Amino acid sequence: MCGRTACTLAPDEVSRACCYRDRGGQRRRPGWRDGDADKYRPSYNKSPQSMSPVLLSQRHFDKNAAVDECVLASMRWGLVPSWFKENDPSKMQYSTSNCRSDSLLGKKSYKGALLKGQRCVVLADGFYEWRRQGKDKQPFFIYFPQAERKADRDHVMTSVPNKENPGTVCPPDVTPPELSEEESLSEWTGWKLLTMAGLFDCWTPPYGGEALYTYSVVTVAASPNLQSIHDRMPAVLDGEDEVRRWLDFGEVKSLAALELLQSKNILTFHPVSTLVNNSRNNSPECLQLVDLQKKDPKSTGSSKMMMSWLSSTASKRKESKEESTVETQSKPAGPLQQGAKKKPRIN
Numbered sequence: 001m002c003g004r005t006a007c008t009l010a011p012d013e014v015s016r017a018c019c020y021r022d023r024g025g026q027r028r029r030p031g032w033r034d035g036d037a038d039k040y041r042p043s044y045n046k047s048p049q050s051m052s053p054v055l056l057s058q059r060h061f062d063k064n065a066a067v068d069e070c071v072l073a074s075m076r077w078g079l080v081p082s083w084f085k086e087n088d089p090s091k092m093q094y095s096t097s098n099c100r101s102d103s104l105l106g107k108k109s110y111k112g113a114l115l116k117g118q119r120c121v122v123l124a125d126g127f128y129e130w131r132r133q134g135k136d137k138q139p140f141f142i143y144f145p146q147a148e149r150k151a152d153r154d155h156v157m158t159s160v161p162n163k164e165n166p167g168t169v170c171p172p173d174v175t176p177p178e179l180s181e182e183e184s185l186s187e188w189t190g191w192k193l194l195t196m197a198g199l200f201d202c203w204t205p206p207y208g209g210e211a212l213y214t215y216s217v218v219t220v221a222a223s224p225n226l227q228s229i230h231d232r233m234p235a236v237l238d239g240e241d242e243v244r245r246w247l248d249f250g251e252v253k254s255l256a257a258l259e260l261l262q263s264k265n266i267l268t269f270h271p272v273s274t275l276v277n278n279s280r281n282n283s284p285e286c287l288q289l290v291d292l293q294k295k296d297p298k299s300t301g302s303s304k305m306m307m308s309w310l311s312s313t314a315s316k317r318k319e320s321k322e323e324s325t326v327e328t329q330s331k332p333a334g335p336l337q338q339g340a341k342k343k344p345r346i347n
Helices: 011-017 108-115 154-158 181-185 240-247 254-258 301-330
Strands: 004-007 043-046 051-057 070-077 098-100 119-124 126-133 136-143 194-203 212-221 232-234 268-271
Touching (some): 119 240
Parallel strands (some): 070 212, 098 212
Antiparallel strands (some): 051 070, 194 212, 212 232
16 A cells, blocks of 8 residues: 655656656656646655645646646545535545555446546655554655666755744745756656556535545555565556556556556665654655664665765755754844744645
8 A cells, every 4th residue: 555655856856857758759848737836845754635746648637738748736645536525525434545456447436537537647756664563563665766866866955944844845945047948858867756556536515616636546466575564555657658658548548557557576665764654754864764673774776875865955954954043143033033923834
């Protein structure tokens, strides 16, 4: 199954990381659906009900769009079927954060979305899973193996601590230099995003209100290297061709798309701290490789890259904190500094 993920790239970086080639061989960069870039917040510890980035066909929103045109959207994790009658989606009495691939056509909650071609790709740095050890559970972070890339997690430089709420991350206050079109479409050298098959639906409150887009992660039997952790895993789409076929609901019909949902022995993982058990904890430490049984875990190229990434994040957090301190000391006392209570941030 998949009950927690991490996605730490800033909105612009998610777009760059999802560049693809159209049928003519031209590199294309998917844009964000209007307003959705602002709804997404980078996080080291995303749980169901949070907003996450998904990739889908633009034809779901514009029937005149090119067949292979993709768009990014922010959707809430936990599918709410379009036929749900209550005015409050939180009143659903069952979990829809995951859906089993072998029951998509047998479950009313998912069958309609599948037959209407409402397929999406859920994007994340990786996902967390817990292995039972007696009465305890040991969490692991699971992700695509990372090739040696020219930048040590340069994307982290644009995912910095939220000054108003130190437990969260958000895009920086200073906008990075604007990239040229050529740079924007060049090969992404940051963290390789995990691409998971998902289904989405659009629910509108029966008594009026804004439409809510939600999704569910499709799961399959765990691959051999993950079976010791859990018996289920997300259905991973490996490579641009599988992503394209899953999203192409026009030519690739439902039964053909289901053939893509296979257990793939291609992911790597490392143990992390139980800090991640609490969804309120949202810091680089959630991803930190830990020492189990006082023995150093076997290091892989990917885990070393992860450590380099976290080191860069820690450095950036320190710099941001120092800048924040200087700014605070240089400004006259405002309402918050005069004893007024600060309202909690809603993410």
